[in-house]
Each structure stands twice: as C-alpha cells, then as structure tokens.
Amino acid sequence: GAVVSQHPSRVICKSGTSVKIECRSLDFQATTMFWYRQFPKKSLMLMATSNEGSKATYEQGVEKDKFLINHASLTLSTLTVTSAHPEDSSFYICSARGLAGEGPKFFGPGTRLTVL
Amino acid sequence: GDSVTQMEGPVTLSEEAFLTINCTYTATGYPSLFWYVQYPGEGLQLLLKATKADDKGSNKGFEATYRKETTSFHLEKGSVQVSDSAVYFCALTKTSYDKVIFGPGTSLSVIP
Numbered sequence: 008g009a010v011v012s013q014h015p016s017r018v019i020c021k022s023g024t025s026v027k028i029e030c031r032s033l034d035f036q037a038t039t040m041f042w043y044r045q046f047p048k049k050s051l052m053l054m055a056t057s058n059e060g061s062k063a064t065y066e067q068g069v070e071k072d073k074f075l076i077n078h079a080s081l082t083l084s085t086l087t088v089t090s091a092h093p094e095d096s097s098f099y100i101c102s103a104r105g106l107a108g109e110g111p112k113f114f115g116p117g118t119r120l121t122v123l
Numbered sequence: 124g125d126s127v128t129q130m131e132g133p134v135t136l137s138e139e140a141f142l143t144i145n146c147t148y149t150a151t152g153y154p155s156l157f158w159y160v161q162y163p164g165e166g167l168q169l170l171l172k173a174t175k176a177d178d179k180g181s182n183k184g185f186e187a188t189y190r191k192e193t194t195s196f197h198l199e200k201g202s203v204q205v206s207d208s209a210v211y212f213c214a215l216t217k218t219s220y221d222k223v224i225f226g227p228g229t230s231l232s233v234i235p
Contacts, residue, residue, distance in 0.1 A: 013166075041222060050212065050227045051167075100166050102223070114159075116166040 010034060011103045013115035020091055021123055028086045028118045030101030036081035037103035042074075045098040045117075057084050091122040125150040127226035129213045135232045136203055144198040144229045146187075146213035154215040156180075156189050156196040157223070161210045170198075170211070203233045 010033040020026050030040055039058050043051040055071075057063040057078035065071045073095075075087040084103075088095050101115045129146040136142060148154065158170040158180070171180030176191035185200045196213060213226040 048228075048230070050225045053222050053224075056222060102167075114167040114169075 011037075011101065011113045011115040013099075013101055013118050015118060016116060017119045017121075019121045019123065022092055023090055025087055025089045026091055026120060028088075028099055028101075028120070030084045030086070030103065030115050032082050032103045032105070032113070035103075035105040037084070037105055038081065039104045040078055040084040041102040041104075042076060042084075042086050043100045043102065045100060047098075051100060054086075088120065091120070093122045096120055096122045125154070125215065125217065125224050127213050127215055127224055129211075129226035129229055131227050131229060133230040133232060135234065138205055138233055138235050139202045140233075142198070142200040142203045142207075142231070144211055144213075144231070146196045146198065146226060148194050148196065148213075148215050150194075150215055150217065152217060153191075154217050156187070157214040157216070158185070158187055158196070158198050159212040159214060159225075161212065161228070163209070167212065203231075205233045205235055207231060208233045 012031045014029045041056050042054045044054050045051045053066050054069045055063045055065045055076050057076050059078050059081050063076035078084040098117050098119050100117045103113050126149045155174045157172045159167045160170045161167050171182040173180040173189035176189055179188045187196050187198045210228045210230050212228045214223045216223050
C-alpha cells in the first residue's frame with residue numbers, strides 16, 4: 008500500500024537554529040499534504056495544509072514565518088522550523104493524500120524535535 | 124465548529140477483556156468517521172472507517188458503527204491482546220478533501 012516517509016525521525020538542535028523536516032510520498036502523487044503537531048500525551052493539532060505548487064494554508068494561531076512549508080513536488084513537502092526554541096519541541100507528523108484520496112489516510116511515522 | 128470527543132483514559136484492561144472506547148462528534152452535514160491507532164513511538168495508522176450512517180467499520184477484530192442519531196462512533200473489540208496497547212484517536216472529515224479533526228486520544232494498556 009501507499010507509504011509516507013519522514014526524515015529525520017529524530018532531531019536535536021540548539022536554540023536559535025533552523026530545522027528542516029521532509030515528508031515524502033513513496034508510491035503515489037500527493038496533491039495535498041497536511042502537517043500536524045502532537046504534544047506529549049495530546050492529540051494532533053493541524054498546523055497547515057499544503058497543495059503542490061501553491062502556498063500553504065495555515066491554521067489560526069500558527070506562525071507561518073516560523074513554520075515554513077514548501078510543497079514543491081507531488082512527492083515532497085518540507086517543514087522548516089526557523090529559529091527554533093525549546094517550546095517548539097514536539098512530535099511533528101505529516102499526512103499525504105493523492106488525487107483519489109478519501110480523507111488523509113496515510114500518515115508519516117513522525118519526527119521528534121528536541122530543541123535545547 | 125466541528126469537534127470530536129472521546130474518553131481520554133488511560134484505560135487499563137487485562138488480556139482477553141472486552142474493550143469499548145466511546146466517541147461522539149459534533150458536525151454539520153454527513154461527515155466520514157475514522158479510528159486511528161498510534162503505537163508507542165510511531166505515527167498514526169488508519170484502523171477503520173465509516174462513511175455514512177449505520178455503516179460498520181471493522182479491522183483486526185475492532186469494530187465501530189456510525190450512529191447518526193446519537194452522533195457516536197464507539198470503538199469495540201471483543202478480546203484485547205497485549206499488542207493492542209496503543210493510543211486510539213477518533214476522527215472525522217467533512218468531505219473527501221477536507222482536513223481530519225481528531226479527538227484527544229485514548230491511551231489503552233493491556234496487561235497479561
């Protein structure tokens with residue numbers, strides 16, 4: 008079946024640096040990708056929706072200048088956390104949907120970000 | 124706005140016990156309903172879904188029935204195993220191309 012991968016699976020960085028997380032659809036073209044954030048023992052919070060070739064749509068309260076999303080191709084979307092701070096430490100999960108998708112069924116394995 | 128509510132747990136059961144995780148939703152129209160499972164340290168996997176009223180989704184021994192009259196989608200399994208220990212999320216989408224709205228998740232621990 009369809010697979011979505013994320014890289015890296017874990018990243019530790021210093022405060023003030025930027026971190027890029029990749030989300031790839033491995034055997035289908037993802038016209039839409041969703042980025043979620045999950046706090047410990049909490050549910051997933053949708054951060055933004057990105058469509059290939061266009062600007063991402065951010066949810067209310069999510070800083071678009073801090074969380075840069077690029078969806079340059081039908082198989083790759085990236086989330087860049089700029090000038091990371093300890094409060095950005097979280098589990099980031101992407102989800103991808105293809106042309107015939109019914110709800111975003113395919114989720115990546117997640118990226119654990121720790122900002123020191 | 125649209126939302127999903129579920130029992131938060133944690134829920135601890137003995138192996139072979141019966142499992143019910145309650146889920147109710149608030150949404151206009153006719154949403155599709157989902158249960159996702161997240162095993163420790165992993166991402167989400169779709170467990171089952173139902174797209175219209177009275178549909179029953181089932182997978183791996185788990186079942187849930189879409190009840191529009193009670194706006195519910197309770198997850199059940201007749202005999203849980205230790206390997207079922209995970210966090211379970213109830214969720215909905217309004218249309219095929221819409222975002223997924225998740226409930227808070229229910230942590231399940233199954234002990235031998």
